[in-house]
Amino acid sequence: MIKRLLLLVVVLAMVAAACGGDGAEETTTTTAAEDTGGQVAGDGVLAEVQSRGVLNCGVNNEVFGFGYVDADGNFAGLDIDYCRAVAAAVLGDAEAVEYKALTAQQRFTALQAGEIDVLIRNTTWTASRDGKEGGTFLTTTFYDGQGMMVKTDSGIGSIEDMANTTVCVQSGTTTELNLASRFAAGGLPYTPLTFDSNDELRPAFVADQCDGWTSDKSQLAAFRSQNPDADGGPEAWTILAETFSKEPLGPMVRDGDTQWAQVVDWVVFATIQAEEFGLDSTNVANYSGDNPEILRFLGKEVGDPPTVFDPGLGLPTDFAEQVISQVGNYAEIYNRNVGPDTALGLERGVNELWTRGGLLYPPPYR
Amino acid sequence: MxxxxxxxxxxxxxxxxxxxxxxxxxxxxxxxxxxxxxxxxxxxxxxxxxANIPTDFAFLDQPAGVTVTGSDFKATQPISDIILLGIKNTFALAIVGIPLLTILGTLIGIARLSSNYLVRKAATAYVETLRNIPPLLVIIFTNTAVILSLPAIRDAATPFDLFVISNRFLAIPWATAQDNSGTYLAVLGIGFVASIAVWIWRTRRFDATGAPHHRFLWGTGTFVLFAVVGFFALGRPFTLSRPEVVDGRIIEGGYQTVGPYVAVLLALVIYTASHVAEIVRGSIQAVAKGQTEAANALALSSFQRLRFVVLPQAFRIAIPPLINQYLNFTKNTSLAIAIGYAEITLVVFQAIGNANPAPQLILILMGSYLLFSLSISLLINFLNRRLQLVTN
Structure with a gap:
């Protein structure tokens, strides 16, 4: 009988101990949980990616020009090219990327859960996302702004004409928040129609279920350019002139791994720096000049005695050359995906080098 | 030893x-x-x-920052309000959908047993088609083929000048309260109580004398009498409000709802009805054959046979599996997220997308569905106990 009681006491004690430990204040148990957590990586994402041999990149799959699946079934776009650039820098192979197509709502959870190493999915950098989503935004790869697209024959010429309209918007995006602020500021009553993805939003706009479609202007331009002739072609849709928000789009990584954040940051800087140096995928391999800054940038021997410059980012010294030869510099990436010669036809605008009055300004590589 | x-x-x-x-x-x-x-x-x-992600529920007091389809929700209202609104919208689907799908499912279930070849085969085709399609596809199909194909609001159809039908908003005429409307509602309440009293009186009289009770006629008659006399005596406490399209953009007056709501309701009702039809058919067939034969021997018409002999017994058998279908319907409303109806799943995911912590919000979402499911089970189980055969 006493033994039986003892057993009971042991079991109860176990439960009690577990309950008591719930306070998470005792350091001994907390560290145990951290070790098994996996989120707080001890070795870092960089080492993890290198040992895995492939980069898990969270992307969009439905915005032409940024992240989409092309006619051959391959991922393509400006964001996709930055996934490839990171892979080229870290692994030396731009094709060593595993793309994970995510909806706007899934993206942060996927990053928090470690499903992806980096999120490059036309994601706007905002304070609360930086603060509350467990991630850190890095260098902006595309400076965008929110706009409004309407049917050309709707007679709507500006946002002020849009009282009492219905506006289609993607849920869980900054555009949704800006829409509410913009219409509230204008004293314009409106009905939002929120969709999980652009693929579901588009038919609603086509069928006039909503008068306007609001999103980043680049996305609107992408969908406008892809409007089939059956629906009137691109001319049937008009993007209003007003830009009513700042939408800096760039990569995001998990909080707490500075090394990995720096790696991704410097890959983006490298593409911009290359354009500034006049290096592109055609001429980088046979660079024969003697500009020490360029030689240092490309990881070639420079100085006397000749040494290879290693900034200590944890990247191979020739990472810039890999990125540029395999993916290209910023201008190449831009023009290939969204530039004036593509269906989107976006001018560089503020996405221009600082030397030409734009916002792209890479820190010195030294 | x-x-x-x-x-x-x-x-x-x-x-x-x-x-x-x-x-x-x-x-x-x-x-x-x-x-x-x-x-x-x-x-x-x-x-x-x-990872620096908040673990408490303080975010619930933060402004939601978004507005919601088909409501006057303001962007400055807190997230807790938008969650309540989502729960209300899910409830609006369940409360209208469950009676509709029960009626439709019962009709089709009976039709499956019809002696008319065409009716029987048509019902079978309905059940076998819809039952074997995932509900999400039914929703997207209904939205694309039915709702989006309706005229745009500036060309909205207005049958009899009473209804407005467009792919954006749909509206039916509705009563607008005037002065005295409260008094009138009280009169209706009294009328209802009176009609029940008349019903009981007619039943007792029938039990005592065996004279035909006609209690339904008497009961409704009493209520209608109260309603009509009260309406005119109080000087028309309610007037009819007809919906009208304004500027080709919004509807004023009447009772209006948004296209996605109708799409989800329609899709899930016809989808779930196909399952209910099978339950009803099975339950009818489970009623002992002798009951039908006895009803025939009493020279009951086929309607009387169904109404008084077969269906009451069939529904006893049907109730437990029916609960399942009601629960399925309620849970399937989460698929409305695909076409933009702001039910609880949509608003929760919207909040997650707007930099609010996912674990807490998902917990709230799970709790909401649990609440829905448990209340429906509780309600129907209560009904089930009332209807069960007393076996002692």
């Missing part, structure tokens, strides 16, 4: 006593489950804290 029989009845030591072992096994299993849960919960919290 007597001592031996005694020792045989003495209980074995506790480590071989089945009773004790059972209790211990339960305790150990329960304890392990608790420990595992606490471990996982703490692991989550530690990692969230390490």
């Amino acid at each position: 007597t001592t031996e029989t005694k020792t045989g009845s003495v209980r074995p030591p506790f480590w071989r006593d089945v009773k004790v072992l059972r209790v211990v096994a339960q305790l150990v299993a329960g304890g392990l489950a608790v420990v595992l849960f606490l471990y996982l919960a703490r692991n989550l919290r530690t990692n969230l804290t390490a």
